[in-house]
Amino acid sequence: MTKEEFESYLDDIASKLRDEARKTPFAAAKQFEQRVREITKETIQAPGIEIDFNPHPQAFPDIEIGQFGIEVKFTTNDEWRSVANSVLETNRIESVQHVYIMFGKMGGNPDVRWGEYEKCVMHVRTSHVPRFEVQIDATRSLFEIMGISYDQFRVLEMHEKMQYIRKYARSRLKNGERLWWLEDSPGEAHTLPMQARLFTELEQSEKIRLRAEAILLCPQIVQSGRARHKYDDVALFMLTYHGVICHQTRDMFSAGSVGNPENDDNGGLYIARMLKLMEAELEKAAARMDAALFEEYWGVAVPPEERIAEWLRRADKFASGIWKPSEELFDGRYAQPRGA
Incomplete structure (x- = not known):
C-alpha cells in the first residue's frame, strides 16, 4: 500500500465518521476511538491487514495498519488542538513508519479530519514530562521550527531531544521568564517537589x-x-x-x-x-x-x-x-x- 492509497482510505474513514458525528456527536474519546477502529477495518480490506481491538493502552500510535498508523484525537471543544503523546515515545510501535492523526472535534459544528502527524505537531509543553501538542492544519510544524525532521528526532536519545526542546522553549521566553525543565545530559535528573x-x-x-x-x-x-x-x-x-x-x-x-x-x-x-x-x-x-x-x-x-x-x-x-x-x-x- 502506498502513502497515496492510504491517504485515500483516510479520506473515506474521516467522511464516514463526520457523517455519524453530525447526526449524533460522539460523547467520549473511547467511543470515538472504537468507532475509528471499526470503520478502518471496514474500509481497508487489503490482504494481511488486521486491526487490533485490544492494543496496549499506551501504544503509539493507537491503531496499527501495517507500515501505517493512526493516532486518534478527540475533543468536545470547538478547536482542532490537543495534547498528544510524550516525546519519549516509550511504547512506539516500531513497525509503523508513517503516522497520521484522526481528529474528532465535537464542539461547535461536529467534524472529523485527518492530518499527517509530523505536520500536525506544532508545540511541545513541559509539564512532568514533555508532551507534543497537535493541531490539524497547523501553519508550521514544531519540527520545521526546530530544524529537524520527525523521523530524525524520534530516534534520538532523550538528552539529545531535550537540546532541541530547550532551544525551542527558550526562544519563546519573555523577559523575566526562565525554563524549569533543564535535564540535558546523560545521568542528569531532577524532579520538582510536589509541595511548594x-x-x-x-x-x-x-x-x-x-x-x-x-x-x-x-x-x-x-x-x-x-x-x-x-x-x-x-x-x-x-x-x-x-x-x-x-x-x-x-x-x-x-x-x-x-x-x-x-x-x-x-x-x-x-x-x-x-x-x-x-x-x-x-x-x-x-x-x-x-x-x-x-x-x-x-x-x-x-x-x-x-x-x-x-x-x-x-x-x-x-x-x-x-x-x-x-x-x-x-x-x-x-x-x-x-x-x-
Missing part, C-alpha cells in the same frame, strides 16, 4: 545549600542595593527548580543574620561578609550542580573546576567598582592577573 515550601521554614543546612546554588547562578546579587531586578533570577530559580518560595529574597544575602551572624561591629558590606562565609559551600555547589543550570543562567556551559573563577569574573563586572569580589574572596586565588 517556604524558604524561611527550611532546615538551616538546606537554606545554606540552596543559597550557595543561587549565588553561583546569579552573580548579579553583588550589584548596588539600588539595582532593580537583581534578585529576580534567584526567586525564579528557587521556585522553578526547587519549589521554594522566598518572601524576601534580598534577606537571603544581605540580612544581618547571614552577613553578620556574630553580631560584631567590624563593619564592611554585608554581601561581601556573607559571601566570605559561604566560600566552602560555593566550591561544593560548583562541583555538584548540573551543567544545564549554568548554560541556562549564564548562557554558556562551564566545567566544574572553572565555575568559581567564571563566577568571580562576572561578579567583578556586576560590582562595578564598589568592591572587587575576585580580590576579597577565596584569598584571591581565583583572581585574574591584572591586565588579563
Whole structure:
C-alpha cells in the first residue's frame, strides 16, 4: 500500500465518521476511538491487514495498519488542538513508519479530519514530562521550527531531544521568564517537589545549600542595593527548580543574620561578609550542580573546576567598582592577573 492509497482510505474513514458525528456527536474519546477502529477495518480490506481491538493502552500510535498508523484525537471543544503523546515515545510501535492523526472535534459544528502527524505537531509543553501538542492544519510544524525532521528526532536519545526542546522553549521566553525543565545530559535528573515550601521554614543546612546554588547562578546579587531586578533570577530559580518560595529574597544575602551572624561591629558590606562565609559551600555547589543550570543562567556551559573563577569574573563586572569580589574572596586565588 502506498502513502497515496492510504491517504485515500483516510479520506473515506474521516467522511464516514463526520457523517455519524453530525447526526449524533460522539460523547467520549473511547467511543470515538472504537468507532475509528471499526470503520478502518471496514474500509481497508487489503490482504494481511488486521486491526487490533485490544492494543496496549499506551501504544503509539493507537491503531496499527501495517507500515501505517493512526493516532486518534478527540475533543468536545470547538478547536482542532490537543495534547498528544510524550516525546519519549516509550511504547512506539516500531513497525509503523508513517503516522497520521484522526481528529474528532465535537464542539461547535461536529467534524472529523485527518492530518499527517509530523505536520500536525506544532508545540511541545513541559509539564512532568514533555508532551507534543497537535493541531490539524497547523501553519508550521514544531519540527520545521526546530530544524529537524520527525523521523530524525524520534530516534534520538532523550538528552539529545531535550537540546532541541530547550532551544525551542527558550526562544519563546519573555523577559523575566526562565525554563524549569533543564535535564540535558546523560545521568542528569531532577524532579520538582510536589509541595511548594517556604524558604524561611527550611532546615538551616538546606537554606545554606540552596543559597550557595543561587549565588553561583546569579552573580548579579553583588550589584548596588539600588539595582532593580537583581534578585529576580534567584526567586525564579528557587521556585522553578526547587519549589521554594522566598518572601524576601534580598534577606537571603544581605540580612544581618547571614552577613553578620556574630553580631560584631567590624563593619564592611554585608554581601561581601556573607559571601566570605559561604566560600566552602560555593566550591561544593560548583562541583555538584548540573551543567544545564549554568548554560541556562549564564548562557554558556562551564566545567566544574572553572565555575568559581567564571563566577568571580562576572561578579567583578556586576560590582562595578564598589568592591572587587575576585580580590576579597577565596584569598584571591581565583583572581585574574591584572591586565588579563
